[in-house]
Amino acid sequence: MLSIKNLNLTLGVKHVLHNVTLNIPIQGEIIGVFGPNGAGKSSLFKSIIGEFKYSGQINYQNKPITNHLKAITYIPQKSQIDLDFPIDVTNVIISGSYKNIGWFKKKGHETKDKLNELLKKMELEDLRHRQISQLSGGQLQRVLIARALMSESDIYLLDEPFVGVDFRSEQIIMTQLKQLKEAGKLLLIVHHDLSSAETYFDRIILINKTVKFFGDSKQAMEPEQINSVFLSANKETKGSYA
Template identity: 50%
Template sequence: MLSIKGLNLLIGHQQILKDIHLNIETTGEMIGIMGPNGAGKSSFLKSILGEFKATGDALWNKIPIKQQLTNITYIPQRNELDLDFPITVNNALLTGYYQTSGWFKPLKKEAYIKREKLLHDLQLTNLKHKTLNQLSGGQLQRVLLAKALMKDSSLMCLDEPFVGIDFKSEEIMLNLLNKLKREDKLILIVHHDIHKAKRYFDKIILLNQSLIQFGPSHDVLTEENIKQTFLYGGVNNE
């Protein structure tokens, strides 16, 4: 269960998130986090993960998330990455495994087996010797997902994974994410496309500085709720 109590975030003198209370008692679901630009969607993920110093509590299975980050998957936006370092797809995936096993321990055979399976599942096998700066946006996003999945976790947080990628990459990623959902993972995804949201997500968090609505996609994405979220209130920065 994910439990968020009294989450507030100030950056400078500006309030980015205001008094958010949220309980997600189920797993095996894909949940979209939606709101206008500047609503605090990315900041919401970074706050519950401890990257931003918010006040309030964020618990996963009754334990503070900050105390179990090695067991939680987070995939940031692509524009936050440094692509100048010449690392291959093959080696990038192994760095994901090191995050759990420890950097100075020899890799087990299972790491290489898992890498090959993820390369296959995300249709990256023919790209494994390329460096990250040689990839298209969709290919890179698939690599980031594969890298994150080199460690096992029951909670996954993805920040705008479908922005600027091709249709093929989006479908490949969705197929794998839906498979993970069936394996009882809870997957939180910052997303912007309302037209696809009902098809992609079991539930929706509507956010604009404060929590507007949370619930099943078809119940939450009403004309009234969308207007309340996207046309009224909010903040200027994420």
């Protein structure tokens, strides 16, 4: 169980998150996180992984989340990736295994086999030696997903994984995410395309600084729910925090 209780987050003078409370079982589920710009979606993820200091409680299996950060994999927005860093596709992907094997330990056959498997599944074999600065948006996102899949986690947090991604890449990524769901993992995905919400997600969190709705994806997309979150955005949500 991922349990968030009375989470409040202030960044500078902005009260970004207000009394966020969620209880989410780890049972094989893909949950969408929707809200207007500045609603606190990315900030919620960064609070969970400990990047932001908050008040309230975040627990995993009834213990503080800080004791279980290895159980979580976070995939940031592509815009946060330093494309000028000289690293190729293979080394980006294989770095995802370091939290399990350590930074300075020799990579064994199991790690190399998993790397080759992911290169094939994500259709990256022909790009394995290419610098990340030379990749398209969809190719880069597939690399980041492959990197995340190099390690075994219980919870996956993906921040806008489909922004700037071509249709084929989106299909490839969704196939892998559904396999994680079938393996019993919890996936939380910040998303913006309302048209694909019911297709992609089992349940949806609607957030605008606080949780406005959490439940069935079809119910979340009803006009009453959407309007309560997005039409009030100009009044309730100002600033640069997502």
